[in-house]
Amino acid sequence: MTPTHSSAPRRAPVHRDLAARTDEILSRAPAEPTEAEREREKQIVSQCRYLMRLLATRRRSVGEMSARLREREVPADVAHEVMQRIARAGLIDDAAFARDWVAQRRELRGLADEALRRELEAKGVADADIDAALVAQAGTPQHAELEEEERCRELVRGRIAPESRRTDMEDRAQRARMARRLEGYLRRRGYDGALIRRVVSSELLAATGR
Numbered sequence: 001m002t003p004t005h006s007s008a009p010r011r012a013p014v015h016r017d018l019a020a021r022t023d024e025i026l027s028r029a030p031a032e033p034t035e036a037e038r039e040r041e042k043q044i045v046s047q048c049r050y051l052m053r054l055l056a057t058r059r060r061s062v063g064e065m066s067a068r069l070r071e072r073e074v075p076a077d078v079a080h081e082v083m084q085r086i087a088r089a090g091l092i093d094d095a096a097f098a099r100d101w102v103a104q105r106r107e108l109r110g111l112a113d114e115a116l117r118r119e120l121e122a123k124g125v126a127d128a129d130i131d132a133a134l135v136a137q138a139g140t141p142q143h144a145e146l147e148e149e150e151r152c153r154e155l156v157r158g159r160i161a162p163e164s165r166r167t168d169m170e171d172r173a174q175r176a177r178m179a180r181r182l183e184g185y186l187r188r189r190g191y192d193g194a195l196i197r198r199v200v201s202s203e204l205l206a207a208t209g210r
Helices: 008-027 035-057 061-070 075-086 094-109 113-122 125-137 143-167 172-188 193-208
Strands: none
Touching: 035 061, 035 075, 061 075, 094 113, 094 125, 113 125, 143 172, 143 193, 172 193
């Protein structure tokens, strides 16, 4: 029987050829960038520095930064590479941005979840990141509802106190006008209509004793 030949001898020339090509590639001097490539890199670096200056003032969403690049009329391919480099540097985190935004806006303006959701959507934050941020501090949906009502009541109490010094709280027409002002104020902050009516009614009742 004629012995079968091993495939190793046939592979050896291929291996030698690959080794030779590898040596050639590794020893080849890097190509000199063209003028267009150098200009593109300058643009990328410049826009990266611009975004980093924005990030130095506060955390920002991907949508915000992309919008800034569009406003500056940065070419799409350059903007894409800029955002990729910012992401690789670990400077983009929409989930953390949403958590910070919710905490700050709740504390500073007492905004309801619906208003916060609209603001974050306008900044291009994904629904999943918004949902997570809204419940991060509350823990459960039930607790979140209780916290929202308490924020609503604190806003009303803060408004009733100075109003009561200027208004005859015994006058029903005056109380009705105050109720309308309070309801408008709370609607602008995103609170639910049923919650607004319940809170305003009970807080005015507590303030007037009737």
